[in-house]
Amino acid sequence: MGIDWQRYDPGGFYDELMAAPGRPRPAARTLASYLASLGDAEIQERRLAAEHAILEMGISFTVYTEGGNIDRAWPFDIIPRIIPLQEWTRVERGLRQRLTALNRFIDDLYNERRIVRDGVVPEAVLAQSRNFREQCRGMRPVHGVWAHICGSDLVRDADGCFYVLEDNLRVPSGVSYMLENRQVTKRVFPELFEHHSIRPVDEYPAQLFDMLASLSPRPMDYPQVVVLTPGIYNSAYFEHAYLAQRMGAELVEGADLMVAEDDCVYMRTIEGPARVDVIYRRIDDLFLDPEVFHPDSMLGVPGLMRAWRAGNVALVNAPGAGVADDKVIYAFVPDMIRYYLDEAPILPNVPTYLCMDPRQREHVLAHLDRLVVKPANESGGYGMLVGPHATPQQREAFADLIRRDPRNYIAQPTLQLSTAPTLCDGTVEPRHLDLRPFVLQGVRSDVTAGGLTRVALRRGSLVVNSSQGGGSKDTWIVDTDPGD
Amino acid sequence: MLSRVAERLYWMARYLERAENTARMVTAFNHLALDMPRQVRLSWRGLVAITGNEAVFDARYPEYTEADVIRFLLGDPENPGSILNCLTQARENVRTTRDRVPTEVWETVNELHLHARYKLDVGEGKRGRYRYLSQIRDRCQQITGMLAGTMSHDQGYEFIRAGRNLERADMTSRLLDVGAVGLLAREDGAEGAEAGAMEGLLWMNVLRSLSAFQMYRQHVRRRINPADVLRYLIQDTQFPRAIAHALGEVEGSLARLPRGDLPLRLALQVKRHTLEADIEPLLEARILHRFIDDLQREMGDLHSLITATWFRPEDIRGWQVQTAGG
Numbered sequence: 054m055g056i057d058w059q060r061y062d063p064g065g066f067y068d069e070l071m072a073a074p075g076r077p078r079p080a081a082r083t084l085a086s087y088l089a090s091l092g093d094a095e096i097q098e099r100r101l102a103a104e105h106a107i108l109e110m111g112i113s114f115t116v117y118t119e120g121g122n123i124d125r126a127w128p129f130d131i132i133p134r135i136i137p138l139q140e141w142t143r144v145e146r147g148l149r150q151r152l153t154a155l156n157r158f159i160d161d162l163y164n165e166r167r168i169v170r171d172g173v174v175p176e177a178v179l180a181q182s183r184n185f186r187e188q189c190r191g192m193r194p195v196h197g198v199w200a201h202i203c204g205s206d207l208v209r210d211a212d213g214c215f216y217v218l219e220d221n222l223r224v225p226s227g228v229s230y231m232l233e234n235r236q237v238t239k240r241v242f243p244e245l246f247e248h249h250s251i252r253p254v255d256e257y258p259a260q261l262f263d264m265l266a267s268l269s270p271r272p273m274d275y276p277q278v279v280v281l282t283p284g285i286y287n288s289a290y291f292e293h294a295y296l297a298q299r300m301g302a303e304l305v306e307g308a309d310l311m312v313a314e315d316d317c318v319y320m321r322t323i324e325g326p327a328r329v330d331v332i333y334r335r336i337d338d339l340f341l342d343p344e345v346f347h348p349d350s351m352l353g354v355p356g357l358m359r360a361w362r363a364g365n366v367a368l369v370n371a372p373g374a375g376v377a378d379d380k381v382i383y384a385f386v387p388d389m390i391r392y393y394l395d396e397a398p399i400l401p402n403v404p405t406y407l408c409m410d411p412r413q414r415e416h417v418l419a420h421l422d423r424l425v426v427k428p429a430n431e432s433g434g435y436g437m438l439v440g441p442h443a444t445p446q447q448r449e450a451f452a453d454l455i456r457r458d459p460r461n462y463i464a465q466p467t468l469q470l471s472t473a474p475t476l477c478d479g480t481v482e483p484r485h486l487d488l489r490p491f492v493l494q495g496v497r498s499d500v501t502a503g504g505l506t507r508v509a510l511r512r513g514s515l516v517v518n519s520s521q522g523g524g525s526k527d528t529w530i531v532d533t534d535p536g537d
Numbered sequence: 538m539l540s541r542v543a544e545r546l547y548w549m550a551r552y553l554e555r556a557e558n559t560a561r562m563v564t565a566f567n568h569l570a571l572d573m574p575r576q577v578r579l580s581w582r583g584l585v586a587i588t589g590n591e592a593v594f595d596a597r598y599p600e601y602t603e604a605d606v607i608r609f610l611l612g613d614p615e616n617p618g619s620i621l622n623c624l625t626q627a628r629e630n631v632r633t634t635r636d637r638v639p640t641e642v643w644e645t646v647n648e649l650h651l652h653a654r655y656k657l658d659v660g661e662g663k664r665g666r667y668r669y670l671s672q673i674r675d676r677c678q679q680i681t682g683m684l685a686g687t688m689s690h691d692q693g694y695e696f697i698r699a700g701r702n703l704e705r706a707d708m709t710s711r712l713l714d715v716g717a718v719g720l721l722a723r724e725d726g727a728e729g730a731e732a733g734a735m736e737g738l739l740w741m742n743v744l745r746s747l748s749a750f751q752m753y754r755q756h757v758r759r760r761i762n763p764a765d766v767l768r769y770l771i772q773d774t775q776f777p778r779a780i781a782h783a784l785g786e787v788e789g790s791l792a793r794l795p796r797g798d799l800p801l802r803l804a805l806q807v808k809r810h811t812l813e814a815d816i817e818p819l820l821e822a823r824i825l826h827r828f829i830d831d832l833q834r835e836m837g838d839l840h841s842l843i844t845a846t847w848f849r850p851e852d853i854r855g856w857q858v859q860t861a862g863g
Contacts, residue, residue: 111640285633298636309541321540323692323847324795 055096056088056481061474063483067213069134069473080137080531083248088132093479100476103131103241112233113291114519127230128524130475131241134486134506138252138532144207144215144490145500147400150390152203152492155220155377157393159199163189163373173392174385177409181460182379183430184223186338188345188358189373195268198494199374202261202333204228207488207504208403211469216403218468218487219383223375224335228491229292230525231505232257232299238527252502252530257491258299261333264495265300268367269330276330278302279320281310283336283352293335302333312356316363331367332357338372380429380463381407408455408462417464418455421448424464426455441467470515473526475508485509487517488528503528542634543696544848549630549638550700553646556623556653557677558708560670562587563610565746567666570603572738581606587715588618607666612657620673621657624650639687642680649676692794699790699843706783707836709747709770714829716743717767721822740766747778767825768816780832784808787839800842807835 059075070081077085088096104126112127136144161168162185168174179185204225206218235254239246262278269276282293284306297304309320310329319326334341340350342357360366376382384405387398406413406424417424426438438451455462472483490504506526507517517523566584582601585594590609593616598605612621628650635643652672653660660669681701688694720739740761744750749770756773757765773779788804791797811832819825 294636303539304636305539306541309539323538323540323543 055090055092056474058085058089061481061483063472065211066469066483066485067209067211067471068483069136069209069471069486070132071474078135078137080533081135084133084135084245087245087248088481096476097479099241100131103129103237106237106240107233110233110236111291112230112237114230114288127233128510128519129234129237130484130508130510130524130526131238132474132476132481133238133527133529134473134488135529135531136503138530138534141252141503141530143399147215147398148203148205148490148492148500149494149498150394150396150399151205151217151220151386152200152494152498154386154390154393155203155222156198156200156494158382158389159371159374159377160193160197161393162376163192163199168389168392171392173388174382177460178379178381178385182376182382184338184373184375184378186373186376189371192362192371192373194371195367196494196496199371200377201264201268201369201371201494203492203494204489204504205492207400207490208468209471211471213471215400215488216468217386217400218403219380220377220386221489222370222378223337224289224370225489225491226289226292226335227489227505227507228257228501229295231491231501231503231528232295234505234525234527249529250532252532254502256499257501258296260493260499261296262300262302264493264499265302265331265333265367265369267495268369270365270367271328271330273330277320277328278331278333279305279310279329281305281307281332281334281336283307283340287335289335296333307336307350307352307354310354310357312354312360316356316360316365318354318357318360318366329366331369333369338375341368341372378430380405380427381409381460384463403465403468406464408459408464414455414459417462418452421452423467425467426451426462426464429461429463439467473506473508475510475524475526477510477512482512484512485515485517486526502530538692540848542637543693544844545630545634546637546693547696547700547843547848549627549634549646550697551704552623552627552630553677553680554701554704555618555708556620556627557674558705559588559610559618559620559623560673560677561748562712562746563607564667564670564674565742567670568745569738569742574735583715583719585609587711588616589711590616590618593617604661608661611660611669612653621653624653624673634693637693639683641687642683645676645680645683649673649680652676695790695793696847699787699794702783702786702790703836703840703843705778706780706787707833709778709780709783710829710832710836712743712746713767713770714826714833716746717763718822718826718829721763721820721825737761743770749776749778752776763820764816767819771814771816772812774812781808781811784811791843794847796846800839800846803835803839803842807832807839810835 058071058077061071062074063071070077070085072078107126107129113125114127158168162179169176169179200222202225204221204227207215208218209215232254265278266276278300280293280297280302282290282304284290294304303320305320310318311321312318318329320329336352339346340352342353342355343350344355345358358372361368361372384402384407387402390396390398406417408414408417417426422440424440426440428436438447440448470485470487472485474481475484486506486508488504488506491501493499506528508524508526509515509517510524511522514522562584580601581603584606585591585601588610594609597615598609609616610619613619614622616622628646631638631643631646656669659665684694684697740763741750743766744753747770753769757769759765769776770779772781774781774785776782784804784807788801788808791801791804814828819828
């Protein structure tokens with residue numbers, strides 16, 4: 054009958070809800086006893102209700118296959134992940150601190166380069182950074198902010214501590230699923246919301262709009278804000294349409310926009326051309342403007358960079374902001390925080406070895422069987438070596454790659470990702486997860502309450518991507534202060 | 538409203554209407570085939586001629602057999618006007634404007650497309666054809682109803698209404714061009730009561746192809762004669778598939794859109810030409826054909842002008858000139 058927490062064993066991993074079999078963490082006590090009070094049939098009923106809600110609400114993501122693109126229902130686990138408010142407040146401060154420093158760094162990089170002159174970040178790192186855009190030199194975007202929207206991936210190791218795994222400063226996605234997950238949970242477990250004080254998440258679209266509007270070159274109440282999408286075939290199209298709709302902004306494709314002789318951007322409407330002030334672009338730098346980047350890009354707008362450089366339109370995130378996505382630069386973020394802000398970093402990095410440094414490289418090559426090696430500028434887990442799971446041949450091949458192009462590789466210890474109870478075939482088992490909070494920075498900065506929790510639905514798996522058997526959970530920031 | 542969105546809504550409506558009209562026409566022709574005396578061979582070619590895709594057909598099939606014509610009109614991937622192709626296009630246009638149309642419309646268009654695709658072999662066979670086609674017709678009607686009942690009657694809706702009615706007027710004119718002109722030009726010398734009865738059947742079929750037979754009977758009491766049928770289908774202002782009525786709807790929509798001066802003037806002119814036409818001389822095949830030719834050219838111009846005004850502004854300067862001039 055129902056869930057028996059005595060039989061739930063997270064093993065040696067840090068579990069988000071259970072300190073030990075039968076012992077929920079304080080913030081998860083109410084949830085655990087509530088779930089235990091439900092019968093198997095009731096739990097299945099709730100799970101089906103969630104599935105129906107997801108179909109009804111049309112929450113989907115696109116999977117690319119040889120036979121074409123398929124819209125799939127969003128995989129969702131009904132048991133929420135809980136983070137105590139007191140802990141979250143510290144993480145929130147850490148994320149703000151981190152993005153502030155990253156923006157100072159990007160601004161510095163495209164202008165004076167004090168950080169190089171002062172010997173904190175070596176010149177050689179910058180010289181080979183793939184996402185550095187020469188075309189952005191000398192630019193000073195409004196408020197000195199380049200990365201207005203950041204989705205950093207956080208993981209918890211066996212010690213229970215949050216680490217930043219990577220920063221996504223180009224076009225981070227997932228926030229719409231965070232919002233929809235909450236809607237689904239409200240439908241499925243309405244009674245739980247009466248007994249918890251859970252921080253709401255749905256201010257995000259309004260905060261996003263405010264941030265975007267604050268960047269408008271023409272100060273006005275409702276500047277023309279648009280979301281630029283590569284189109285229906287992009288895997289995140291659902292999110293583009295969702296955010297545009299929630300903000301009351303127009304969802305545009307490249308062909309809807311044009312840059313006129315006055316170097317301003319206009320969209321083609323049935324009333325005639327309408328001036329565009331802010332573009333929340335969801336296409337990569339290199340496709341933005343065929344006059345400057347890929348000449349054959351059909352997704353972008355000819356002249357867009359000209360308009361941006363002239364200060365007639367805001368691009369969000371700014372072109373070139375992705376330079377700090379580089380995993381070698383990531384390794385320097387704690388130094389940046391100390392350098393620009395004169396503060397101690399609140400959120401630690403995952404320990405990272407730079408293969409470009411001869412001593413660290415020797416250490417990496419000697420311990421390949423224990424490390425994860427990543428290329429500096431890939432995302433989505435491409436081109437990685439997971440040492441403990443690799444064959445000796447694979448490790449040898451990777452050692453060659455590292456020796457040939459050391460600047461392009463970093464190595465990190467394998468992490469013991471935390472787990473949370475997840476419904477699997479009617480029983481509850483621990484599954485590994487991560488967390489992607491979203492940080493907005495304009496005049497002020499905002500952090501989502503929690504973020505998108507992605508969970509690897511296969512036993513033992515660390516792969517949380519939805520295209521590869523990953524799912525997601527609602528994430529609750531819960532105030533456990535008894536006075537509240 | 539974005540020009541691209543307006544254009545997709547307009548085309549969604551045109552494609553849906555085209556699919557529905559083709560379904561009606563094939564159904565009527567199917568009925569007729571059953572009524573014809575056995576010694577009379579029905580020409581299936583006319584059906585393809587109405588859709589204007591004879592060249593495509595000729596390149597793919599040796600002759601106009603019933604089976605091939607049906608295959609061609611229902612689901613041939615090479616025929617741009619096949620019902621299935623129209624529905625695929627309609628679906629694509631809704632898919633990219635989903636946030637503009639009510640969700641139930643998207644779902645119904647999606648289902649309709651699935652029906653047309655996966656039941657195609659049933660529709661191609663003689664037994665399932667009627668049901669297959671009537672389901673397509675009914676669901677198209679259902680979509681029109683949902684749009685009328687659940688979508689804001691805003692600019693987007695006016696583009697849908699304009700597209701639907703222009704397509705409708707165009708289809709009626711095509712049907713007249715092939716059906717009526719063909720009938721008037723008959724010189725097979727058949728005489729007597731039987732030939733007369735058959736002629737009546739054929740004119741009735743022209744009406745049936747537009748689902749106009751019942752309404753015609755209510756409004757025109759006399760027995761079926763060519764002049765009355767032509768007058769009804771060209772000039773009636775109350776029957777939804779009569780050219781004058783459909784053009785009136787187009788005009789009403791254009792009048793509610795911004796900067797629509799030029800297309801509106803042209804719409805009024807086409808409607809005037811339709812209403813002012815003298816029917817008696819049109820009973821001569823050659824003259825009717827020329828009249829319809831002119832009408833179709835004007836409707837083609839109207840479509841181009843709608844496109845140029847709202848969907849494809851070439852550049853800003855062109856716009857300003859037009860705005861200033863209009």
